[in-house]
Amino acid sequence: MSDRMRFSDEIKAFEKEFPYQRLTVHGAAFRYILAGKPGAPAVVLLNGGMNCSEMWYRYVGELSKDFRVLIFDYPREIETAPETADAVSELMEHLGIDRAIVAGASFGGFMAQLIAKRHPEKVAGLGLFSTAALTENTIRNGRKKYLLYPIILWYMKHCNYEKLKPKIIAGSMKQAENESEDDRRFLREMFEYLFSDYPKEKDIHITGMMVGLMKTEPCRKEDFSFLNGNVTMLLPEKDFFSPYEQRELLDTFSGARVAYVKNGHFATVLECEKYCAAIRNLCV
Numbered sequence: 708m709s710d711r712m713r714f715s716d717e718i719k720a721f722e723k724e725f726p727y728q729r730l731t732v733h734g735a736a737f738r739y740i741l742a743g744k745p746g747a748p749a750v751v752l753l754n755g756g757m758n759c760s761e762m763w764y765r766y767v768g769e770l771s772k773d774f775r776v777l778i779f780d781y782p783r784e785i786e787t788a789p790e791t792a793d794a795v796s797e798l799m800e801h802l803g804i805d806r807a808i809v810a811g812a813s814f815g816g817f818m819a820q821l822i823a824k825r826h827p828e829k830v831a832g833l834g835l836f837s838t839a840a841l842t843e844n845t846i847r848n849g850r851k852k853y854l855l856y857p858i859i860l861w862y863m864k865h866c867n868y869e870k871l872k873p874k875i876i877a878g879s880m881k882q883a884e885n886e887s888e889d890d891r892r893f894l895r896e897m898f899e900y901l902f903s904d905y906p907k908e909k910d911i912h913i914t915g916m917m918v919g920l921m922k923t924e925p926c927r928k929e930d931f932s933f934l935n936g937n938v939t940m941l942l943p944e945k946d947f948f949s950p951y952e953q954r955e956l957l958d959t960f961s962g963a964r965v966a967y968v969k970n971g972h973f974a975t976v977l978e979c980e981k982y983c984a985a986i987r988n989l990c991v
Contacts, residue, residue, distance in 0.1 A: 713896055714893060714896045714897040714900055715896065715900045717764065717765075718761055718764055718900065721761075721764040721765075721767070721768065724768075725740050725742050725764075725767055725768075725771075726740075727739065727740055728740065728741070730798065730801060730802075732794055732797045732798045732801055733785065733790075733793065733794035733797045733798075734784060734785075735782035735783075735784035735785050735794055736782055736784065737779050737780070737782055737794075737798055738760070738779060738780045738782075739760075739777065739778065739779035739780075739798070739802075740760070740767060740776075740777070740778050740779070741775065741776070741777050741802055742767050742771040742775070742776045743770070743771035743772075743773075743774050743775040743776050744775065745775065745803070746775075747773065747774050747775045748773075748774050748775065748807075748808070748831075749774060749775040749776075749777065749799075749804045749805075749806070749807035749808070750770055750774045750775070750776050750777070750807060750808045750809075750810065750986060751777045751795070751799065751804070751807045751808070751809045751810070751822075752766060752776065752777070752778050752810055752811070752815070753795075753809065753810065753811030753812070753815030753816075753818045753819050753822075754778075754780065754781065754811075754812075754814070754815050755811075755812045755813035755814050755815050755837075755975070756813055756814045756913060756917065757901065757905075757913070758780055758781050758814075758909060758912070758913040759780070759901050759905075760778040760779055760780050761901065762812070762975070762976055763778045765979040766778075766979055766982070766983060766986075769979065769980075769983045770983055770986065770987075773987070774808075775804065775807075777798075777799070777802065777804065777807070779795075779798065781818075781912075781913065781916070782794065783908060783909065783912045786912070786915060786916070786919070787916065787919050787923075788817065788818060788821055788916050788919060788920045788923060789821055789825065789923055791818065791821075791916070792818060792821040792822045792825050792826070793825060793826070795818075795822055796822065796825070796826040796829050799829055804829075805829075806828070806829055806830065806831045807829065807830065807831060808830075808831055808832045808833075808834060808986060808989045809822055809823065809829075809830050809832070809833055809834070810833070810834025810835070810836065810982075810986055811834070811835065811836065811838065812836040812837050812838065812975040813836075813837050813838055813947070813972065813975075814838075814913070814916075814917060814920075815836075815838070816835045816836060816837070816838025816839070817838060817839075817841055817920055819833055819834070819835060819838075820833070820835075820840070820841050820926050820931075821841070821923070821926075823930070823931055823934070824926050824930045824931070827933045830934070831937065831989070831990065832934065832937040832938065832939075832989035832990055833931070833934060833937070833938045833939070833960070833963075833989075834938075834939050834940075834941075834982075834985060834986050834989060835938065835939070835940045835941075835956065835960070835963075836940070836941050836942075836974075836975050836982060837941070837942065837943055837946055837947070837948070837972050837973075837974060837975055838948065838956065839948045839952035839953065839955065839956055840926065840952070840955040840956040840958075840959040840960075841920075841923070841925060841926040842925050842926060842927070842955050842958075842959055843925040844955055845952055845955050846920075846921055846923070846925050848951075848952070849920070849921045850921045853917065853918055853921055856914060856917065856918045857918060859914065860911060860914055860915060860918065863907065863910060863911050863914065864907075864911060868906075868907035868910070872902045872905070875902065875910075876895070876898045876899060876902060879894075879898055880894065880895060880898070882947055882971060882972045882973065883971060883972075883973055885945060885971055886970060886971060886973070886977065890970070890973075890977050893977070894973055894976070894977075897976070926959065927959075928958070928959050928960075928961070931959070931960060935962075936960075936962030936963065937989055937990050938960045938962070938963035938964070938989075939963060939964045939965075939966075939985045939986070939988060939989055940956065940957075940960065940963050940964070940965045940966070941966050941967075941968055941974070941975075941981065941982055941985055942956075942965065942966075942967055942968070943967070943968055943969075943970060943971045943972060943974050944967050944968070944969060945971055946971060946972050947971075947972045964985075964988065966981075966985070968981060
């Protein structure tokens with residue numbers, strides 16, 4: 708998309724208009740942005756595997772016209788995904804959000820399912836983007852998929868992380884190999900900007916959460932019956948998650964509205980307009 712500004716320019720302008728705030732909840736320090744008019748329907752957006760809420764910057768500007776929009780980083784003081792789901796529920800309470808559309812991409816899709824399962828009174832609708840289910844089958848397969856992650860965690864704790872960063876960026880860019888030249892350029896600039904001061908401890912924390920997620924109690928279709936089908940999915944045609952994992956997700960949320968996108972795993976970043984439209988179609 709040749710009309711894009713540089714990510715660094717866009718994010719600096721965004722943070723000037725929507726400055727981050729901090730709040731301690733559940734014994735953890737949340738770095739968050741709450742935008743939009745008080746009293747408007749709420750949307751909570753959940754980060755993917757980098758745990759950078761900056762991924763949602765364009766969504767905040769667009770959705771805050773009509774919604775109360777909350778983004779945040781998962782706090783490092785909380786080590787597991789289920790505990791983090793509980794802390795997010797408490798954060799919503801502290802910020803006066805009774806119920807919200809909860810939407811997540813990739814790892815954030817797992818978090819959205821956990822929040823809905825553990826705190827159904829907080830969730831009016833679900834947006835699941837480029838993600839998989841948390842069923843017994845996918846958790847079992849995930850244990851195989853993430854088999855080497857404990858070794859990776861050990862290495863991350865003992866390596867020169869600054870030297871590792873270019874390899875992480877290169878690995879991330881492999882997920883974008885089918886994107887357009889302009890989109891790849893934008894994504895590379897985004898990764899380079901975010902990793903410029905990305906601390907080792909943050910990567911260790913989110914990687915540990917992903918490993919721990921494979922030990923969590925599985926979700927069942929019945930856990931989400933309270934939503935009455937108020938679920939929307941946008942799934943890449945070619946994704947990090949396999950067609951089998953996508954089918955498990957479709958079976959878990961059989962009444963969901965489903966659409967497929969041409970972009971790959973980073974479509975959530977590249978195609979904000981499509982995803983905002985999907986969020987708007989959910990009932991609060």
